[in-house]
Amino acid sequence: MPEQPARHTLVWLAPQAGWRADVPAREPRLLAWFAQGAPAVVARRAADDPDPRLRLGVPLPPAEGKQRLALRVARQDIARQLAPPTLGAVIATPGLAHDPAWRPALQALDAIAPARVFGAFAWQSLTGLAYVHAGSDIDLLWRVHSPEVADRLVTRLQAWEAHFSRRVDGELLLAGGGAVSWREYAGSTRQVLVKRIDGAALEPRERLFDATGIPA
Structure with missing residues (x-):
């Protein structure tokens, strides 16, 4: 099984x-x-x-x-x-980004950190059906293991959005099996919503990378 x-x-x-x-x-x-x-x-x-x-x-x-x-x-x-397709694999999908401006934006995003893709871009890549449009967001997953890595990634994502005037959504994948929205992590709240396969709950920000504080 x-x-x-x-x-x-x-x-x-x-x-x-x-x-x-x-x-x-x-x-x-x-x-x-x-x-x-x-x-x-x-x-x-x-x-x-x-x-x-x-x-x-x-x-x-x-x-x-x-x-x-x-x-x-x-x-x-x-x-x-x-696992979901990598961003590099999605970029290589023929004809995926009908808006020519998407390609340099996606290539710049791929250079920030390794990522996997879900949402519209992934499904168009997988099925060949039309999911992506000019105003689409791109949804990504990044695996992070420390607050330093997460903070650096968030800063770069914010700069990418400002430069390309596009929106990237997605989640930081934590070592304990949870995931948190990168945009929520970029905020200043003391607790953030952590999603897992069996539900979601608010958890203290300072314990996100504490393996002893995050259930497997």
């Missing part, structure tokens, strides 16, 4: 997987989606959720109303799982 995948992990289901959509009326669209070989993404579940199955999401493109279809699946029905 595959190990517990983290949030944002891409998963491909086995042909005979016994999944079930949260909204039964959406099952035909999900069947068509999986028949085309497209993945789903692992989503956060509520801390008090009694259902042991994985919670997955399939975000449809703007042409289909940007709906996010939700489903449940047992871990043993996962045939394959991968």
Whole structure:
């Protein structure tokens, strides 16, 4: 059985997987989606959720109303799982950025720190469907292990936004398995919202990088 995948992990289901959509009326669209070989993404579940199955999401493109279809699946029905694509791989996707101004902006962003991509840019890269538009944000994940690294990254992201007049969203991935919005981390609140696979909670800023203070 595959190990517990983290949030944002891409998963491909086995042909005979016994999944079930949260909204039964959406099952035909999900069947068509999986028949085309497209993945789903692992989503956060509520801390008090009694259902042991994985919670997955399939975000449809703007042409289909940007709906996010939700489903449940047992871990043993996962045939394959991968981390989100790297920013370098997304930049190399032919024709991804229809706005020519995106390429230098993304290349500059890639030079700041290694990152993985979720959201519109990732899904267009994965499926070839039109998710990205001229005003899109780009959503990234950065793995950080110390406040010094996080502070330096935040400063560079703020400079990137000011220079390119574009918005980058995303999360700092912590060693304890949690994640915090980089924009929230850039603020001055004493507590920040830390997301995990089984929920989210406010935690003291000074303990984000304390391995003994963050549950695994």
